[in-house]
Amino acid sequence: MDYSQIILLGIIQGLTEFLPISSSGHLILIPSIFSFEDQGLAMDAILHLGTLLAIVIYFRTDLTKLLLGLFNRDNDPNYHRLAWHIIWASFPAGIVGLIWGDMIEQELRNHSFVAWNLLFWSFVFLGGERHSASLKTKISDINRMTLGHVLFIGCAQAFALLPGTSRSGITITGGLLASLSQT
Template identity: 45%
Template sequence: MDWLQVAILALVQGLTEFLPISSSAHLVLVPVLTQWEDQGLAFDVALHIGSLAAVVGYFRHDLLRMGQSLMSYARGRGMDADGRLAGWVMLATFPVGLAALIFKTPIETVMRSPLVIGMSLIGFGLLLGYADWKRRAGRSEYQLTLKDALLIGGAQALALIPGTSRSGITITAALLLGMSREGAARFSFLMSIPVIVLAGGLEIFGLIQDPEPIAVSALLVGAVISGISAYVCIHYFLAFIKRIGMQPFVVYRVILGLWLLWIFW
């Protein structure tokens, strides 16, 4: 890879990982549209590490409180709001992990089609728009119930379909369950931490099984660019949706999806 390819792919990963527009769709499309060779598994791992560092860094205080609460609970003290939130985040991870194991082959082959991506962008984008339009007075992430966590976690499994967007489908489910925009987005971002860890772990396992030449400098630069852009994206996205909502992302998804269908049909 040349440095332009490194920078563009890292920016795409960092900016789209947490926006409801599907990072997987964009990472599939960039090589298709540019005729670049596949960036390789090692580079994908580096980009995920950058995204993970960004979300952990941004929510470091929340994660510290959640961890302290779980340790207090393990010592026999009562469960508080931070501990329950940590439990809901972990619980919501199981459906996507199970779905990934069951549907791994079709996800990595048949579903990585530009036509599937286009239809997913449009369909799930319109659903996001409906959820945002119909939203009620919202609850925060600290007011979730067991049922909420299971339903949002189940929705997250749909993100394995390229073009769906993990953040988009989880925010959609959360809005439909009566969460506020900010609460839905914050819970979605917290949910991304174990998912990125699992995805990165699988990629590292694959890399160990089938090693490939590694350009260390490209991996480091890619991880840094991905991390910085993801951190900035999280910060401004949370501020943006308070005032504007999700509709601009819906419009973008529909336009991109229609364009893909027109090009590849």
Template identity: 40%
Template sequence: MDILHIVVLAVIQGLTEFLPISSSAHLILIPRLLGWEDQGIAFDVSLHIGSLIAVLIYFKPQLSYLLSNWLSSFKDKKINSESRLVWGIGIATIPVSLVGLAITNTGVDVLLRSPLIIASTTIIFGLLLGLAEWIGTRERNEYSLTWQQIILIGLVQALALIPGTSRSGVTMTAALLLGLTRKAAARFSFLLSIPAIILAGADETLSLVMQANHSVAWSDLLLGATVSAFSAYWCIRLFINLLDRIGMFPFVFYRLGLGIALFILVV
């Protein structure tokens, strides 16, 4: 791959994985619009690894504390708020895992990559994000979620398998509608991304391994992962720091503009 292509796609992945604007939509559409060849499964895996590294580094102190409490819950046979959150993240990951397995190798995932579908979901879920920003009470943190609400967010996350939806976007939308503050919604969404990214990366890695006679350009993958990790880390940091100041409407307007532009380009 051309170095420019690698850097551009890696930066886009790093930024859009955690912003509520859909990373998959951008990674599908930008190569098409610019006439670039498909980057391939191996490169997608490297970008996911970069995003995963970024979120693990940013949330390292909180993750260490959460996992410590989760492991202690086995010994003490008691669940506190931290270990409960870890269990909740695991439970909320089940729906997207099952749906992902159900559509794998069925051809449905290919059909969903249509520019018209991406344009539609970009607008529809952008409007829902705007509604959540408008009517959300923003009074609670992620530890206050009930089991039913955690399952609901998990079910909503499965919609992110449709390109243009945005995993972070739909989970933050659901969390805001349930009354979480913007930062709490973002934190829960980002923590929820960890198993989701691991599963997506594992699935893509398996597909790569099963491809016979597939040569891998390791230098391209390393560069892609590095740039993706760097851009994703700063995206998370800036997003959380600025979230209360700017709110969600800038992303709503971006999604609406992007969706309209896509309709104009593909119709």
């Protein structure tokens, strides 16, 4: 893999990470389209670490409040609640990853699966939007979210382990299907 391929993959990762279009899926599709050799999971991990570093730097104040809120409810009750919601919502994906992670990486990391998966989830995302638009009442306050809402969103997020499934897209859709407001 030469530097131009690495730069292209870095640009793709940077452009797609924050959109609900599966940056990981695009890191599989683009090499296939341009006939590059598969960069492998190690390069994908490095690209994602770069994104994580940018997120940590940009959101350092909020992340600090979340960490402090995790252990101190009195500091800011909303950050305390949000921190625990994030932890609980992570369990379903963690369990699925432990059980099926190797199979997913070995069997489903191919351009055909990714392309079909991107198409499939686009329809699911549209369905979530339509469902949300049809609701008369929506939950817009974090204090009204129950553990059931949080775990439902966490279960939805577990699908993001499948290549071509956008983590942000499936999380947003899970929230919409759980009657959360978009705002």
